[in-house]
Amino acid sequence: MSDQLQVSSHPLVKHKLTRLRDVDTDHRRFRELVRELALLMCYEATQDLHLRPKVVNTPMGEATGSEADEVIGLVPILRAGLGLVDGIQELLPSVQVWHIGLYRDEATLRPVQYYNKLPDAPTVQLCLVLDPMLATGGSSVATIDILKRWGAKRVKYVGVLAAPEGVAALSAAHPDVPIHVAELDERLNDIGFIVPGLGDAGDRMFGT
Numbered sequence: 642m643s644d645q646l647q648v649s650s651h652p653l654v655k656h657k658l659t660r661l662r663d664v665d666t667d668h669r670r671f672r673e674l675v676r677e678l679a680l681l682m683c684y685e686a687t688q689d690l691h692l693r694p695k696v697v698n699t700p701m702g703e704a705t706g707s708e709a710d711e712v713i714g715l716v717p718i719l720r721a722g723l724g725l726v727d728g729i730q731e732l733l734p735s736v737q738v739w740h741i742g743l744y745r746d747e748a749t750l751r752p753v754q755y756y757n758k759l760p761d762a763p764t765v766q767l768c769l770v771l772d773p774m775l776a777t778g779g780s781s782v783a784t785i786d787i788l789k790r791w792g793a794k795r796v797k798y799v800g801v802l803a804a805p806e807g808v809a810a811l812s813a814a815h816p817d818v819p820i821h822v823a824e825l826d827e828r829l830n831d832i833g834f835i836v837p838g839l840g841d842a843g844d845r846m847f848g849t
């Protein structure tokens with residue numbers, strides 16, 4: 642599997658993911674778990690965030706520390722990507738959030754775009770594309786195509802579950818984009834769902 646793929650080995654991620662998959666987990670708990678997983682996955686995906694030195698005064702004197710030297714943009718893919726925004730905003734209150742609306746055509750499994758309000762020029766240095774499910778990869782490839790046309794230079798995918806087919810498609814289309822997920826599952830089934838997966842993330846999140 643591609644070097645781009647970073648599967649979390651953190652015990653809390655494994656624990657929460659197992660709860661998330663469980664068919665008996667209700668919508669309210671499902672949303673909480675997605676929020677918590679987003680926070681943990683964002684911690685992993687920002688390990689190489691660029692820093693600049695920063696001097697502050699402590700009650701005891703001067704300390705030289707660091708502060709973030711990149712403006713981060715969260716790019717949730719509607720709808721299910723919305724569930725990953727809150728947890729990350731809590732960790733990084735100054736992020737920008739740019740929504741991209743795509744749905745997957747049930748017959749062709751190809752992404753269809755319905756929302757994009759990106760401004761003319763990029764306003765962020767690091768884009769985190771948020772979507773819990775990397776299935777065929779069509780939605781994330783299309784989103785990253787949009788971001789690169791916009792002028793985004795540094796892009797990462799942050800999600801929950803990936804299928805090998807999605808990782809292969811995303812790696813082939815965007816070999817420079819790291820893929821951070823909680824788990825790599827076995828495969829896609831014949832209707833494009835990840836197996837064993839967690840079902841339809843958008844439906845479980847929004848109760849539809």
Ligand code: PRP
Nearest residue numbers: 720721744745775776777778779780843
């Ligand atoms: C699901 C999921 C991803 C996409 C993944 O969204 O949330 O966005 O499918 O599939 P892909 O990798 O094959 O493109 P869906 O189209 O069901 O829309 P929703 O989030 O509005 O439910």
